[in-house]
């Protein structure tokens with residue numbers, strides 16, 4: 001029986017508060033919601049009772065849906081909250097663990113390499129040529145004039161990446177549904193993919209559906225779609241509204257992926273991510289068999305492990321690797337403290353114009369214990385999931401974030417304007433930019 005390693009975890013409080021604050025600032029600028037996030041109510045202390053034993057719970061898949069089952073939404077509340085009971089998800093089917101590497105056919109590690117300045121072949125598209133560009137990511141449009149960030153090419157140490165070819169990508173997608181599922185970082189990768197692909201299709205032969213839980217780009221002549229499903233926590237949660245999800249507490253159904261799986265299960269190629277939303281403090285768990293609305297509380301990493309367990313159960317029981325490709329994108333790094341790459345400095349990514357060139361640089365935003373639990377879960381799925389391990393290569397790109405050069409949804413106050421790093425977005429990525437490389441990696445493995 002595995003020990004719950006999240007119990008009694010000591011969190012260094014001060015840097016944790018700063019991280020929460022910065023993450024909060026960036027997230028709160030994401031949407032023009034009218035709710036004010038009551039930040040100070042986020043409990044910072046994690047107090048779980050030591051679980052005496054582990055109970056395994058069967059995950060709840062679409063065909064097990066009880067009619068009475070209430071779907072979580074942003075109005076859902078916990079009736080009461082107790083400590084985590086230690087329940088875990090029982091995985092059906094699926095061989096438990098084998099040391100087979102997923103990218104085993106690949107002799108070269110394409111995720112290990114360096115950034116090379118290449119203004120001859122990059123960017124792969126122009127920001128202003130993409131009608132589907134997001135105002136959160138269009139850095140040049142919002143005043144960024146140093147455009148070096150668009151000109152870097154990822155060069156693996158021991159081989160070359162397959163060269164991006166838009167026609168070849170469309171041929172791979174012919175008659176298929178490609179779906180990105182996850183949070184705003186994954187949405188950025190989806191927008192990058194649409195921008196990379198759209199120029200091939202005449203304007204009257206393509207369309208984009210309105211922004212919704214599921215948003216769909218269609219290309220008629222290829223009978224193909226490139227879709228984005230908003231599911232920041234993968235599991236069903238109270239934050240699944242694509243616009244209004246700024247809530248005081250996060251509630252998930254750890255044993256349920258049903259709300260989302262019914263939408264993603266028919267896609268041919270799936271690209272998942274999840275990470276940053278688990279870094280905002282404790283999460284409330286509402287198990288599907290809980291009838292009185294009583295929640296359990298667990299720290300973010302533990303809750304992420306539960307949600308990924310339910311997701312992994314879906315993969316192992318539903319994915320036929322001959323018919324469906326599934327990718328998981330590892331955590332996207334943040335650059336919130338410049339002292340990590342430039343000791344004694346006090347800023348963040350604001351003003352950064354060049355990548356970090358220290359081999360293996362790793363910032364504190366990319367949580368190693370999370371990475372290793374992700375690796376454990378993915379390795380138990382063997383060949384059913386391919387990893388896009390973008391963390392290390394993106395760690396180098398302190399220059400790649402929008403900082404102040406994006407649309408902010410709430411008016412900026414004078415004290416913010418006088419101190420640009422105070423409202424810089426060092427979480428998302430400018431386009432064209434780093435997510436284009438994530439998509440080149442996807443192309444490489446398709």
Ligand SMILES: *[C@@H]1O[C@H](CO)[C@@H](O)[C@H](O)[C@H]1NC(C)=O
Pocket residue numbers: 119120
């Ligand atoms: C590319 O970069 C080189 C070196 O910085 C510069 O001399 C050249 O003018 C640039 N070319 C273009 C097309 O921007």
Ligand SMILES: *[C@@H]1O[C@H](CO)[C@@H](O)[C@H](O)[C@H]1NC(C)=O
Pocket residue numbers: 123124125126129
């Ligand atoms: C971007 O625009 C420039 C100048 O307008 C043009 O020379 C270049 O070919 C364009 N690049 C792409 C990838 O379309």
Ligand SMILES: *[C@@H]1O[C@H](CO)[C@@H](O)[C@H](O)[C@H]1NC(C)=O
Pocket residue numbers: 175176177223
């Ligand atoms: C288009 O693709 C869908 C699957 O995404 C398939 O069911 C349908 O038959 C295709 N239509 C044509 C005309 O090929």
Ligand SMILES: *[C@@H]1O[C@H](CO)[C@@H](O)[C@H](O)[C@H]1NC(C)=O
Pocket residue numbers: 079291292293294
């Ligand atoms: C909360 O508890 C009350 C009384 O115990 C009950 O009537 C109500 O249905 C519960 N709410 C939920 C969401 O289960």
Ligand SMILES: *[C@@H]1O[C@H](CO)[C@@H](O)[C@H](O)[C@H]1NC(C)=O
Pocket residue numbers: 111330371372374375378387389391392
């Ligand atoms: C991703 O790569 C890093 C090294 O850069 C490694 O430590 C980590 O385990 C890898 N993650 C996965 C899920 O394979």
Ligand SMILES: *[C@@H]1O[C@H](CO)[C@@H](O)[C@H](O)[C@H]1NC(C)=O
Pocket residue numbers: 032034408409410
């Ligand atoms: C934000 O929403 C308010 C109304 O809720 C609206 O008046 C305001 O113009 C919006 N701001 C932006 C930047 O969209």
